Structures are given as structure tokens and as C-alpha cells.
Amino acid sequence: MVLEAIKYTRGTLQILDQLQLPHTTHYDHVYSSTDAWHAIKEMRTRGAPAIAIVAALGLAVELENMKISDIAEEVKIFILEKLEYLVTSRPTAVNLADAARKLKRRTEEAAREEGASGRSVREGYVRAAEKMLVDDVSDNENIGRFGAEWIVENTEAGRKGPVSMLTHCNTGSLATAGYGTALGVIRSLHANGNLKHAFCSETRPYNQGSRLTAYELVHDKIPATLVTDSMAAALLRLKGASENIAGIVVGADRVAANGDTANKIGTYSLAILAKHHGVKFLVAAPRTTIDLETKTGNDIVIEERPGKEVALIKGPRFDGVSLDLNVVETISIAANGIDIWNPAFDVTPAELIDGIITEVGVVEKDSDGVFRLDKVFEESGTGEKPSTIGGI
Template sequence: MTMEPLRPILFHPHIPSIEYIEQTLLPDIYEVRTARTIPDLAEAIKRLGIRGAPALGCAGGCGVALSALITKADSLPEFLDQVGSDADLLRKTRPTAVNLFYGIDHVLTAIMSSQTIEEAKSRAVDAAEEVIDADRRTCHAIGKTGLEVIPDGARILTHCNAGALACAEWGTALGVIRSAHEAGKNISVYACETRPLLQGARLTTWELLRDGIDVTLITDSMAAVLMRKGAIDVVIVGADRIVSDAVFNKIGTYMHAVCAQTHTIPFYVAAPLSTFDEESCEDMVIIEERDPQEVRKVRGCVTGPDNVPVWNPAFDATPVHLISGIITEYGIFTLPRDIETIKQLKKGKDMQRH
């Protein structure tokens, strides 16, 4: 039986604070931590205590609202300057995931026309809660959309963690899997460990076991063999940014997409409309490079010499021709064919907000 959904980020404007599940400690320790300042929140994002594209959007929106509530300012211009400065600090934590910028901008836009500081604070809280509530609804809608690509008895491969821990609840790729399980489909999942930080091994397996969903852990390099053996029916992953010609997701995603195409296996991306950066292309995106020690060590255990050079990009880009479809809250799209439809949908959402 499916347990109550995980809610990894909670905003408490009355305190004010942001509670979050510290994801670097899972699965060994389940710990809820609290960010009461913007530097606290920024540090949690940098170290991946808070991670996952939609969750970063929620954290960014709540962070701007937290700044609005704790900022000491005597005038509205001074107030807006300080909140804007805090927003810039949050933007710099993760340069690739576009949802972070969406969440920040959504709340900033809400407060810019305020006439008083109190009005700005009220608007900021409302806008931050809108980001969280919208993500919850969106992930459930993505799950329902994705049901059509999951046959009964499907053996599903997924990479990294695109589950409730990466969102406000439910998840994107794991949201599709959860929805299929909830609908009574007999499914099983192969979760890639996802080196170097093991988000698949630590987080995805923990989530699926918690919900009673059949999951088997494999190393990243085992996926191709399973595909060749005919043991994988469909691949579903999440996304950190979707541009006109590529999908950026956790490093290793491109490798799985190439292998899936070779073995004629459908490869789907599950992501909300807010993950689309349709005006950009692959060459315009900065891919975050992380600490070399993440590769030289695994959770404190040495795996390589301290002096060996390391290349450690957090993400890779999968060309859109390798992707069978992008599962969203509005349907399943393919690029570049549906780019204009996506632009119109996003324009419609922007008009509704204003």
C-alpha cells in the first residue's frame, strides 16, 4: 500500500523558516533541518541537502519569501534591494537547473509592484506557496499523463532521483512510476546507482521501497547489458533543463539514451513545463562542475588518489532525437516538433499569473 507522499520542503512563514529533508544523509539517517537565513538555504542547496529541479524551484521561491520576511529595511527601495541581493545569492548556487530561476523570479515578480513593505511580504508568502502547491499538482498530473507509456508488466529503468525528494511531493519520473503502481499496474524498476553521489542508490531505492514498489539496484554500467538481454521495456528519467535541442539531466543520462536507441527501447523524460528553457539551445547552457573529491571518494571512502585529476560535470545533454517523448502536465511532447505548442502553453501560464 502506498504511504503518505514525502514532502521534502515545507515553508513556515509564521516562524519564519524553511524545513527540508537533508538528502545527503539518506538512506542512513532521516533528518529534517531548518534554514532560517538565506546563507543557510544557499549552503543547503550547494551541498545537495536540497536537490532536484522542481525542489530547487520551490526552494528558490521560498527563499525569496524568507528574505522578504527577515529583511530589516526602513524603506521599500531598500527592502527590494536586499531581497534582490538575496535572490542573486540563491541564483548562483546551481547554474544549470532552470526551475531554481523560475521559483525565484515568480516571487520577485509578485512583490515588485507592491506599494508598502508589508504588502510585499504578504505577496511574497502567497507567491512562494503558489510555487509549492503548483508543483504538487503538476507532478500528479505528470504521473497521470505518463500512464499511457507504461504497459502492465513493464520493467522500467530510471537514473538519478526524480522522485518526491526532488519535488514538492510525488515526483516526475518516479511520479509516473508511482501513478502506474497506484493504478494497479504490475511494474518493476531498475534504479541506476548514479555515480558519483549515488542519488539512485541512496534516494530512489529508498523512496520506492518505502512505497512498496519492486525495485532492483544496479550500477550505471550494467544498464546496457540489461537492455541487450531484453530486460528493460522503457526508460524514464527527469530533467534539470530542457532546451530546444537537448535535455540536461544528471550525468550518465546521455549514455542510457544512446543504449536505449541501439536496443529500440522507448526513452522518456518526465518534467513540468517550468523545466523548459525553449528559447535556449545546448551551447548556451553552463553545466555545473562539482568538487573533484566527490569522485575521489564515495561517502568518505577513498576510491582514487588525491592527486589524480578529475572531471566532474553534474549534468550531461541528451540530444532530442534520442528522446521518444517528454511527459508533462499538459501531455507528451516531442522536440523540435512541438516547440511552438510549448511556447504558447508557457505564454498562457504567464498571462494567467498576471
């Protein structure tokens, strides 16, 4: 059974509340752009591709169920204002801004068409938003295939036999429309008989690895082990050879033009560990995550989140024998009054990255040691991002 984090039919949208995972499976209804904004901000839905889809479809549902003006210009202005608002929910993830930009353009085009009406502008927007949902799964499957093939063909471990991989945060069906990016690579290795074992890091402070990635790995019956973030170095040193670890594969919230990559906090340290231990470090990301307007990682604004996310932890009560899912408690795990710094992301320099896996192939550095990411857009002939989130 395929794990669905986003359930959509025209006029209705439900999202799997990821704050209640892995112990409770609960879907929230999203009725409007405001509902979508709060779901993204509160991290009930997360993952760069998924938040763009939820934002786009949240507005589509609102448009579908509201009394619409007959005047094309009024509907256009309403949509553009709502898209601007939705982008403010998560400023670091480029997919959301990219989706909004392209949906704005499609809305403006629909409003300029001869005989345009409020209903036709709405229809143009809704169809464009729906297309994102379909395209994302296809692109993720391609990312998984290209990444798995590259690992088998370009790593020492891959030449020996089935490989093991470490991943960070959550980049699977819960973070996308389905299948996943970095976790999609692991899924593809497993499907082809090329995966020995998957390791997922806990991913403090929000525990996306222990709560979400572990949930998906168990759901798909992929052989896997959970480790805390601080165990990664020991894992590579003590089990690298016996487990035939080929490398570390992660997702991305934004890739700069030079290949510097913003991803969940803790990614940078994993890249350093990979370099030291001589294993590959790979970033799996759709082309829409690549931002050619952002020249380097120094230009990426890093979101800082409330300190309480570090100081508090929530989960069902454990009575010494089993979990009581009816009693969810929040407890403090930090000294009262301590100052807390909680950046949500860090930036991994391009020099620590061996390859960037996209839906059209794996980008490697040229002979000068430089990523030429503009090349992945050349097939469109316009320099535009032609697919996945916002690809219209």
C-alpha cells in the same frame, strides 16, 4: 505515509538532509536565503523543482522573521538582490532562474501598487513563494498520469501487460515538493497496476539513485531493483524481454527549445542504449524546465563539481554483520594524485528522445522529427510559463 522532503509553515522551513540518506533521517532548519543557498550548493537539497522551492521559501522565511522596513522600495531592492544571489547556487537548473525571474516581477508589481508599503511587498512575495509549493505537487501528479498513460498506450511492452521501467538519478518526492516527475510516472504506473518492476541506476558519483531513489522505492513499497550505472546495457539486453521493459524515464534540469536535455551525468549514455535496444526514452519535466531562450543543448552551461566527490565516499561503518549508524566514515576509492573530471550533467540530443512529459501532456516530435515545445505554453495566451515553479 507521504515522504516529506520540505516542511513549511509560514515563518519556518525544514529540509530533509539528503546527504545523510538513506541511513539517517535528519531535517535541517533553514532560516534565511543564505541558509538556502548553502543547502542547495552543498546538495543537502537537490532536484531542479525542489531547489527552486527551497530558495524561494528560504527568502520568505527570512522576510517573515526580520524587522521589515516601512518603505516599499527598500524591501523590493532587498528581495531582488537576494534572488540574484540565490540563482548563483546552481547555474544549470533553469527552474531556479525561472522562479527568481517571476518572483522579481511579482515583487516589482507589489511595490508599484497604490499605497504599497514594505509589509505589503513582503506579503506579495511570501504568498507567491508559498503558491509554488502547492502547485508543484499538482503538476507532478499530472506528469505522472500523462506519462503512465502514454507508456501503456504507445509501447510494445505496454500492450503486453504490466511494464518495467528504468530510471536514473532521483526525481521523486526528494527532488520536488512531492510525488515527483520521472519517479512520479513510475508511481502512477504502480498505482494503476501497470508496473511490473522498477529499476534504478546507482548514479555515480553522488549516488542519488542508490541513496535516494532506492530509499523512496522502498518507502513506497514499489517492486524495484538497484543496478550500477555500468549494468544498464546488460539489463536491457538480458532482462528486457523477461521483465517487459518499456523504456527509460528520466527528469531534466534544463530542456532547450529544440528538445536537447541537460540532466544528471549518465543520462546521455542511457539514451544511446535505449535507441540501440529499441525501447522508449522519455524525459519527464514541468514546463518551467523548458527554456525557449536556450536554442540547443550547445548553449547549456554544464556545472563541474569538485573531484573529491568522485574520489571519496561516505557512509556508516559496517562491522561485517551490521551497520553502525553512530560512526560515519569517509574513505578514498581512487588513487591518490589522479586527475579527476567531474561534470554534474550531460546533454542528451533531442533525436534520442521519444517524448517529453509535461503537466499538460506528452510532447512528441512532429512529422519532420522536431519537437515544437512552444506549443505547451500556448494555453496561457502570453507565451509565459503558467504553472509549477515560478508560476504566478
